[in-house]
Amino acid sequence: MATLSTPTLSLPPASPTVNNDRYFANHPTLLVINECISTKCLKQVHAQMLRSGLFFDPFSASKLITACALSQFSSIDYARQVFDQIPQPNLYTWNILIRAHASSRDPSQSFILFLRMLHECEHFPDKFTFPFLIKAASELQALRVGRVFHGMAIKASLGSDIFVLNSLVHFYGSCGDLDLAYGVFVKILQKDVVSWNSMITAFVQGGCPEEALALFRTMEKEDVKPNDVTMVGVLSACSKKLDLGFGRWVCGYIERNDISVNLTLSNAMLDMYMKCGSIEDAKSLFDKMPERDIFSWTTMLDGYAKLGEYEEARHIFYKMPRQDIAAWNALISAYEQNGKPKEALAIFRELQLRKDAKPDEVTLVCALSASAQLGDMDLGRWIHMYMKKQGIKLNCHLTTSLIDMYAKCGDLEKALEVFHSAERNDVFVWSAMIAGLGMHGCGGAALDLFWKMLEAKVKPNAVTFTNVLCACSHTGLVDEGRAIFDQMEPVHGVVPGDKHYACLVDILGRSGLVGEAVELIKRMPILPTASVWGALLGACRLHGNLEFAEHACSRLLELEPRNHGAYVLLSNIYAKTGSWDRVSGIRKLMRDSGLKKEPGCSSIAVNGIVHEFLAGDNSHPLSREIYSKLDEIAATLKSIGYVPNKSHLLQLVEEEDIQEHALSLHSEKLAIAFGLISMVPSQPIRVVKNLRVCGDCHTVAKLISRVYNREIFLRDCYRFHHFRGGHCSCMDYW
Structure with missing residues (x-):
């Protein structure tokens, strides 16, 4: 659950920046704007300004636009209508509307306004214009567009402006390009706290918590006083590292340095405690919090659920002042991800009956996954029909989940129908369909789909290759499996991991090439994991190879001493070769160790x-x-x-x-x-x-x-x- 808030950007103040005539600044009508508490009130002021001619004064019009676009009751559509009536909007007014659109549901409108501004406004964009445009690019993760604005800012001699540079650090971090973000950061000569916060946030969101904490220490050395946003970023880094010790130190640091603790920071501390597994600290903080929001309650619920304390999680759930869909999702996903699909679906059905909240994408993905685990085709179909009736558009997440559900419930044709009807297929959709074909023994079709994926210019990832190699294993496509494995790094840039080596060992072992599988393990550039030795042991069971089986079992048990499956497989191999005394020895060893095979x-x-x-x-x-x-x-x-x-x-x-x-x-x-x-x-x-x-x-x-x-x-x-x-x-x- 995300707790990392976006660092405060150095955005322009609400006061005018390019208003040359403030003759009407103290006009009674304009003073009323500040007292408005609704759009209706603003419309009345607007009408009065039109009747008096005040609306056609650029400064006066800009005051009205600001209230329409940025107040708590703002209406961006109304603001746009007002803006279109202004004969000659000043630069400040353009900036205000660009700013409003940058934070709206459709940030791309900021770009369209900017193009209009270049043609219609007599002033060139200033140091306030570009941060808003870059913010819109951040929201859309539009790397190329943002880089164009970066270049334009440099050409406008704004390349060293702190507002622009801070927004660029945040932008490149949001787009996942940490090198560019850090490159901009180090060029800021006079870094303020926003500069540091933006880079710390970028490191945390980019999966580099160590770098974020190192930057925090550097910030301290340079005597830059951190604020609450800094500490949210640092706590999020602790959460990602699961570093409870340092997280506790950070909480103490906040208290020692009198850093203002608001609800967002309290929630970050709460989230850190829960993710690091300290229920006691989290509960103590939660009980002391003077203010709690839905995020506070959901964090506690999610934490208990993920730690397997389902009764406490449900207790929290039913005590919540209001159960929004995030709370329902936390409970449903916790059950689903911990191998309790029946319980997950029971909560899903309760949600349907209670009608407290409407299922969203996360709910449906979890419910489909639970249906897939159980092989419950009827429920899976019902969820699919529910999405159609509700007019829920299939994105890649839902498409992937539907394909996975239909494939795991046995309806391969329906899975293919969903795949082919999707408007856009990303790498996960392709990978899911390849997995479904492989699971059903259609190795040739899985390979054909893999080649079509490459033709469609979709770059395969590690999951794709695991699925393709599994498909080869299930259908005995040894040569094809070898060839794909050999192409992973040199052709596709995906370094083989332990799962890929385990798949190749399985491909070779199943086909009877146990010796070649052993040689592959010896040549591995990474240490063989339990999955690799397990694949070899499974091959030995199929072909009764006792010599390699004992070695594989020994190495597997070194890594996972409580792996009951290893004992059972070796016992089966002994039985197959008539070594009954060894079978008895294995069974005695399991009894003495308190190990039991998972019941079928x-x-x-x-x-x-x-x-x-x-x-x-x-x-x-x-x-x-x-x-x-x-x-x-x-x-x-x-x-x-x-x-x-x-x-x-x-x-x-x-x-x-x-x-x-x-x-x-x-x-x-x-x-x-x-x-x-x-x-x-x-x-x-x-x-x-x-x-x-x-x-x-x-x-x-x-x-x-x-x-x-x-x-x-x-x-x-x-x-x-x-x-x-x-x-x-x-x-x-x-």
């Missing part, structure tokens, strides 16, 4: 309700019917020659202490059986499993799809399996 869990959404099953689960209200259906399935499949692959029992290490250890009780089989008895034949059965589907369940799903003539979509933690007519989309390569 499968979910299926039916009529808007998500049903979850664990292996051997009998807690469902329809358990009797489900097990009866499983008996029927077993008998039917046996009659056509199916023989259970009992070797897969060895994978269920964590279930040795319970009776329900049989293959027929795997969670995905329970979910499929429930789907068969609960859904009409025309409905596809969509199941989501938290672990990799075992080989026996994969075989059974293929047979069920043929014998019962049903489409089954099974998403495990690696990919999608689409079963139809006795075949799977993965072609048995997973």
Whole structure:
């Protein structure tokens, strides 16, 4: 949650700057302007000025424009209408209207006004004009336009003006060009506190908190007295660094130096405490705050939620004086991002029922993500229809979320439809669609889309390459995967990270090139991470390579001693090679260490309700019917020659202490059986499993799809399996 306020820019004062005739400065009508408290009142003054002819005095007109454009009840449309009636607006009046537009919803209007000014005004832009134009460029992050204004200011001999330079530091920082921002900053000969604040803010917003804190120390050495804006920037740097110790020192510094603590600064301290994990400090400050706004409450709510203290978060939520959409979003996103999609969607439904606030883009992105996690296609479709009915225009964030939701819920065609209908696709939209194709085993189509992305001049990022390489892994495209990996840095300027190496190890290992995968790990320019060793261990499990498996498992456990999956994979490899004494040793080691394999869990959404099953689960209200259906399935499949692959029992290490250890009780089989008895034949059965589907369940799903003539979509933690007519989309390569 952002707390960093924009540093106060050195903008012109409200007094006139180019008014040559102030004869009417004390005219009673003009004095009334300062007393106006509404647009209606201003319109009455405007009418009086027109009747008396006062309106046609440039100074008098500028006073009216200032009130119309910059007062608390300002109306920029009305100000523009008044401005268009002035025969010869002076420079001050042009500046006021440019300033108002720079802070409006459409800052680009400032540029249009400026072009008019160059043609219609007898005066050239001054040191007050350019800061407003540069501010508008900052709002729009229009780097090229802002650089043009920079050049014009230099040509106008304003290149050393403090107002202009401070606005340029802020502008370049807002556009993410820290080098240019710092280049302007160091050229300011007489730096004021705004200069320092602008550069500190630029460093923090640009992801360089260390540099921001270093600049603060330099500021102190040069005896520049910081203000509240400075301290907001410094506290935000502490938040980004998660440096609670220095954050506490900063809070003490504020008190020792009598820096005025307003609500914005209090909120920055509160945010720092929460992000650095000190609930006690945050609660103490929150309780002492003389004034709180919605941001204060939301910071506390968000902090509790992200730390997993959901009950306290909900307590804060229901105590809030008013629950705006930011508060709802904080609660929904906390659940969604911490693997609690059901709880996230329950809050989303409560929002719909309460109607206290209207869902915004963040709400919908979180709800779509939660739907994707659960594989709840019905809710995902409903959210999509809601957006259409509300006239919500799809931006890249929503488009990406919709593609991700449809792909993860098994409707690849709908995901492609959303992708192709989007007005504009950024790198994240392309990457999401590539991921969806790869997840569904359409490696060739994923590669084709990647080439089209390059043709469209969209620069791939690290996520794109992870998704492309995963697509190659899922479909055994070894040569293509190697080629894309080799092109990452020299051709596209993306340095391969640990995820990319893990993908390539997986590509090689899955195809049986385990030795080549090991050699790749040895040549890595970065230290292999747990994901790299995990990929190698998974390949060893597929191909029964005990020698490399033991080495990979050892290295993986050095990095993650509590990784139960590593023990389970090694145990499975031992079992596959008949090393039963070693299997027993692994199981004993896990028991002694208190480690348990994550239990298999499968979910299926039916009529808007998500049903979850664990292996051997009998807690469902329809358990009797489900097990009866499983008996029927077993008998039917046996009659056509199916023989259970009992070797897969060895994978269920964590279930040795319970009776329900049989293959027929795997969670995905329970979910499929429930789907068969609960859904009409025309409905596809969509199941989501938290672990990799075992080989026996994969075989059974293929047979069920043929014998019962049903489409089954099974998403495990690696990919999608689409079963139809006795075949799977993965072609048995997973």
